[in-house]
Amino acid sequence: MILRLKKYLALFCLIFGLTVIFNALNPKLGLTVETWLAQTIPSPLFSPPIQCTIGEDCFILLYPDRDPSPNAVDFGCGRQTYDGHKGTDFAISDEGMMAYGVPVLASAPGKVLRVRDGVEDRRVEDQFDRNAVEGTECGNGVVIDHSIVSEGVGWETQYCHLRQGSIEVQPGDIVDTGTVLGLVGTSGLASFPHVHLSIRYQGEVVDPFVGPNASSGCNVSQNSLWDRPLPYTPTGLIRAGFSSEPPNLDQLWEGEFTETYFSADDPALLFWVQAYGTLAGDRVEYQLSDPRGRVVVEHQEQLNSPSRTWLGYIGKRNSRQRPLTPGIWRGEYRLIRNGQIVIDVIRDAEIQ
Incomplete structure (x- = not known):
C-alpha cells in the first residue's frame, strides 16, 4: 500500500512539475498544458456543413457557449450564443432561401450512425412551440462517426434542424467531406433557418474554434479544427x-x-x-x-x-x-x- 501511494505521489509531482514548466514557457513559446494536450489529440479537420459562401449568402449566427455558469460567452468574448448552446449555427437569410434548397454537407469522412426525418419545419416562437418539440429538439438530423479515418477515432458530428423529407443518407452509409446529407430547415427547436453542427470527442462537446481540452471562458489558446480560416463576425x-x-x-x-x-x-x-x-x-x-x-x-x-x-x-x-x-x-x-x-x-x- 505504501509503495502504491509513493507511485501515485511521484506521478502527481511529475504532472505538477510539467504544468509549472509549461506555464513558465508560455510567455516565450505560447505553450500551455491545454494547448499541448489539444495538439496531441489526433483530430480530423472539419469543413463548414453548408453549401454557401459564409459572409455572402449565409452567416454564423450562434457559437458554442464557453461559460459553464448560467451566463454565456462565445469564443471571441462576444454574446452570440446562449447558456448551454452546444454547437455552431450556420444560418441563411429566410425561409424563401430555405424553400429554394440549401444543402447540408458532411464536415469530414465518416460512417452515418443515426438519422431522423419526419419532424415538421416550424419556427419556434413561444413556449407552446418549445413544448411541442420536447424530445426532438434536434429536429431532423444526422450523426456521423469519423472513426473510419485514423485521426477521427473518438470524434462524432451531429447535424440538426434539417428540412423535413430532405435527408439523403441512411445509417451505415459511408460519407466523404462534402457529401450532401439533406437541406437546411427549421425542424425541432429552431427559431430561424439554419443547420446546427455539434462536434464531440469521446462524447464531450468540443468548440471547433478553440479545439479539445481548452479551459472554459474566451481568453484561451485557439487550436482551430476547421479546414479553412473562418472569420469571427459577431455583428x-x-x-x-x-x-x-x-x-x-x-x-x-x-x-x-x-x-x-x-x-x-x-x-x-x-x-x-x-x-x-x-x-x-x-x-x-x-x-x-x-x-x-x-x-x-x-x-x-x-x-x-x-x-x-x-x-x-x-x-x-x-x-x-x-x-x-x-x-x-x-x-x-x-x-x-x-x-x-x-x-x-x-x-x-x-x-x-
Missing part, C-alpha cells in the same frame, strides 16, 4: 430591403418583403434593416432619398440594449400633399461602433 447584416408596411422579425424570417418595385398608390415606403449581434452603445444612422437625390427622411439613434437579432426601419407616408414620386428611391444604413463602421448598406427601390 453583421442578415437582410435589408423595402416594404409598404412596417415589417416584423417573423415576417422577415418567413421571407416576406423581397420586392423592389412599388406603386405610387402604396400607403408608404419603408426602408428596413435586419442585423445580428448589435450591442448597447452602437449608433445607427438611416437615410431615405427620393429620385432627385434629396434626403426625405433621416434618423440617428444610439442603441440602449444588445440584441442577437435586430430590426429597424424608417419610412415616408404617401399623401396628396407629399406623394411618393415615381423613380428610384435609395435607402442607406450604417451601424457604427467605437467610431468604426461595422455595417454599411445601400438598397434601391423603384416607385412606378
